[in-house]
Amino acid sequence: MQSRMRWTLIGGGLLLVALATYGYHRMTVPAWQTISTSFMKNDRPYGGGNARIKGNDVISLKIADPIVTFKPVSQRTDPERAEPTEAWMSNADETLNRRTVSFFRGTIDGGLTRTFHQLGQSTAWGYSKDWMTQYVSTDWMDYKIPEPPSGATPHFTKLFRSHDGGRNWTQLDWPENQRIDQLLFLDPDRGYAVGVGPRLWRTADGGRTWKKIPVPLQAMASDAEQSTFAAVDLSPEGVLRVAYYVPQEFEDSKPESIVDRLKWNSEAFETEVKLPDQVVVYLQTEQVPPDYGYAVYAISKLGRPPNFLVASDDDGDRIGAISKWGNKGTQTVEQVHTFDKRFRLEGFSVGQRGVLLVYASDASGDGAPRDFTLVSKDYGKSWSEVNDGITQGVYFDATTNTQYGLYGYTLKRRTW
Numbered sequence: 001m002q003s004r005m006r007w008t009l010i011g012g013g014l015l016l017v018a019l020a021t022y023g024y025h026r027m028t029v030p031a032w033q034t035i036s037t038s039f040m041k042n043d044r045p046y047g048g049g050n051a052r053i054k055g056n057d058v059i060s061l062k063i064a065d066p067i068v069t070f071k072p073v074s075q076r077t078d079p080e081r082a083e084p085t086e087a088w089m090s091n092a093d094e095t096l097n098r099r100t101v102s103f104f105r106g107t108i109d110g111g112l113t114r115t116f117h118q119l120g121q122s123t124a125w126g127y128s129k130d131w132m133t134q135y136v137s138t139d140w141m142d143y144k145i146p147e148p149p150s151g152a153t154p155h156f157t158k159l160f161r162s163h164d165g166g167r168n169w170t171q172l173d174w175p176e177n178q179r180i181d182q183l184l185f186l187d188p189d190r191g192y193a194v195g196v197g198p199r200l201w202r203t204a205d206g207g208r209t210w211k212k213i214p215v216p217l218q219a220m221a222s223d224a225e226q227s228t229f230a231a232v233d234l235s236p237e238g239v240l241r242v243a244y245y246v247p248q249e250f251e252d253s254k255p256e257s258i259v260d261r262l263k264w265n266s267e268a269f270e271t272e273v274k275l276p277d278q279v280v281v282y283l284q285t286e287q288v289p290p291d292y293g294y295a296v297y298a299i300s301k302l303g304r305p306p307n308f309l310v311a312s313d314d315d316g317d318r319i320g321a322i323s324k325w326g327n328k329g330t331q332t333v334e335q336v337h338t339f340d341k342r343f344r345l346e347g348f349s350v351g352q353r354g355v356l357l358v359y360a361s362d363a364s365g366d367g368a369p370r371d372f373t374l375v376s377k378d379y380g381k382s383w384s385e386v387n388d389g390i391t392q393g394v395y396f397d398a399t400t401n402t403q404y405g406l407y408g409y410t411l412k413r414r415t416w
Contacts, residue, residue: 027384032412039411066098093143126183133188137180184234219244233283237290238264243280336380349396
């Protein structure tokens, strides 16, 4: 996520031109503070997971491959080649089948304990603001069976809930053939499950029952079994927003991304904004009290997807842009910034008091791609590039504007 910063002084005038051209400005960057040098070090295989941090408290959801061990040299068929202890360890399909989803809870200084462990190659996670109620779905498929003629290998989905902060778990009733892509919750009982298709369900009783909500027809791609929304966001007052790309299907139509909104007590989406000739990849709203007016931000890739593919298949590197609009009155979209093409945009966070963070990588130079945090502290009007080297994960606490970065076992933080 990194890039060469344009501060090379070849003449004062040239520097000013460069700054004006790229829209970046010099900013005082808060220093990283090391808060642990052994973060989740004892869990194997190593990885910090998708962590959340409050002060000293940590929760983390982690997908991990099985542990592979090797025979000592004296027991190998060929002493010069590493040989797995068991035959399945050298079979890619077997190792994928043994991938697991785990939930951890603990403290930065005291370590974390695994309290949930299930087979799964993918997962979704939702939780209440106080962390006491946790929802986790697991999705598993058998990689050893031949792919069926339809290409849709069966998936098996399970949904679990904890009411005591992740210490104990209960499996909820859920149709195992309905894959869950995201879990978004307003409070311990009210939330959404966003499914592959795309599909959408709402619960108001803590996941005991779910009501299927019709999704916008234009969001349904031709391959409805595999498609997903391009981006989803649940705002503080309970408005669900979904973004999807509509290609040019007729001569008088235009390719565009559409953002639709769904109020909590409604069962019908309404169109909020349209963003022509671009693909929305992230949606975020300001975290303000429910009765306040707020801005909605969208990160997009400009231009059409390669070969007019749907957004979920769009891996092309194109210029990224950020746009915003308000939740009240007439929704007028303002494109506030475009990012340098060398950046591959990989995440987005909205903080307090105008702080916006875009996570990006830059592979244009020699060596491994570099990680960058692109920062605005004035609601997107001006930006700075912060070269973070090579990180292994990022988490941003939007309530305190605190960013966390993981470097090996070393966990660091800084506050914007």
